[in-house]
Amino acid sequence: PRSFRIVLLPGDGIGPEVVDQAVRVLEAVSAASSDFELKLESHDFGGCAIDSHGEPLPPSTLKACQEADAILMGSIGGPKWGVNAKVRPESGLLAIRKALGLYANIRPANLASESLLEYSPLRPEVARGVNIIVVRELIGGAYFGTRKEQGVEPDVDTAWDTMIYSVSEVERITRVAAQIALNANPPLEIHSIDKANVLASSRLWRKVVTETLTKEYPQLKLHHQLVDSAAMFITSNPRKLNGVILTENLFGDILSDQTSVIPGSLGLLPSASLAGAPSTPSTDFKPTPGIYEPIHGSAPDIAGKGIANPIGTILSAAMLLRYSLGLDKSAKAIERAVQKVLDAPEIGGLGLRTADLGGKVTTKEIGDKIVEVL
């Protein structure tokens, strides 16, 4: 059997608890197949690494990540390493993204089960059928451009950041969006978001997205939307943006978080941060290295209580199997098991609900059931 090396970065707060359940699920799918085996190893990252190594991303952790086939992360941060701390967990996050070249952040937001509609802050008729995958450029733009802090000469009373994009940075993220769109049947439409009526970097963005898709993926449908009107639609009529939302780093940070509240609990949603474009069903599989993690934070208030929702992490593990290991069947099996656990009993599901969805089911019980269904 093929052997894959998976690095686990459980992190802080509820991170270790939710990663534990995802590990059980990964072990269940690998036990069910004689095609592959998974070698799992845990490393310190985030606040716990600040405590143990004095820095959020110790060299030993980075090295393990660079050698791994894929990385599964929990969540990082907490009041212990708060705003006024000298070293902060988030700086490790930005550093690992840059060091591994993870330029593509993929965040699907859909209702894993129709029976979750009642948890959405949107009216059911507005939230029903929302199926958006946000593809966010992750290592460019204002996050990594030149900046100047207040207090630095010559203009001690100003501070600035540079939103900068190059043609090649926009080309490669456009290809990721296109490949994701082609993974669906029929292919998804692409909604590219920018502020081209004001920003030079957005005008470059719009031009390069248009040219790359026209030349390389003429079969895909492309729409352009200004970031302010996208922010309106995501709340007022999100189905209008069904498909792939393709956008730059800072807009993606804002819009992906806005989109993620539609399904009603952050605990349900996975993410992938990739160093390449995923393969499509019609191409030979080429592994894409990446970090997979739930979108929720470390939730220090409920850490250690065993009540966190592990589904976001379990669905992240499914994305890991799909994009980094090429095990699409196992990924689908996990996604089906999750849906069964969430679906209402009336339609043959188990209707299990953790505390974030007003229920009493524990983290481990969700893991148990998903393993059982698998």
Next chain:
Amino acid sequence: PRSFRIVLLPGDGIGPEVVDQAVRVLEAVSAASSDFELKLESHDFGGCAIDSHGEPLPPSTLKACQEADAILMGSIGGPKWGVNAKVRPESGLLAIRKALGLYANIRPANLASESLLEYSPLRPEVARGVNIIVVRELIGGAYFGTRKEQGVEPDVDTAWDTMIYSVSEVERITRVAAQIALNANPPLEIHSIDKANVLASSRLWRKVVTETLTKEYPQLKLHHQLVDSAAMFITSNPRKLNGVILTENLFGDILSDQTSVIPGSLGLLPSASLAGAPSTPSTDFKPTPGIYEPIHGSAPDIAGKGIANPIGTILSAAMLLRYSLGLDKSAKAIERAVQKVLDAPEIGGLGLRTADLGGKVTTKEIGDKIVEVL
């Protein structure tokens, strides 16, 4: 009686129709008072000015605006002056903001009437009681920083914009937010939004907001929120941000539009763009020059049909009376009349609804009724 000079910029699309009704309302309140009179004059601005003068902001329009006590605008733009046009109406908007020094954009978002709850895309229990005033910095940040287009040397393959803020720019917008907060009784809480965990300009923003409020307005409550989590809360639990949202230009563009969909129709919401901090009830009135306009666009699809909702423009006229002319009583009278027209008949209102709210009442009928109630 004191005499005020008001410049009207009806603009394009439905702009002229909605401004007409606001003018009738302004004339009704001035006829009802012997304290003041209004001298109204119309000027070309936007697409219609491109047609008549070759530019969206002709010098004669700018001069009239500079000499006016206040400016009431309709809406600008349309397919005729679209993305590929050489001169675009929006450039006039950015130019007039800068030329008049309108650094403070004020956008209240609340349900003018409880009976509008059913039009919100949010569940009634989520939308109920939302009362947010967005105070957006309007002539700084990435909108007006140095930029470089793609194709320009030395790096023809990159484009960039600079998000830049100075201490004094942040101080003055903070004072506007504080004065707005003090106009309510009890004073509103202030939610300052930034991305201080990544951006240098946001770190300056957070520091200056904190220092200015602590020193000059110690009685006000201040919260800091990252822009991504603010985008979550505005949809999932907007009451958490009740009060004043204080933010920089680009974040304000996105978040004010996101917030504006909560009341269910853009046609209901007013805005003010001011060149100074408004007076508070406890200080002597000092007029603040400004442009007042509804937040909706020019809606070319319904232009000329007489069915646009004029309430956003009429409420903008109320803000004009309050901030630029010091006629708070007349402003309140208009706001009460609007509420009466919108309130359900069961609670003594007229329950009138234009097409944007699924009704059949015309633009002029809304104007008629508001004038009648006044």
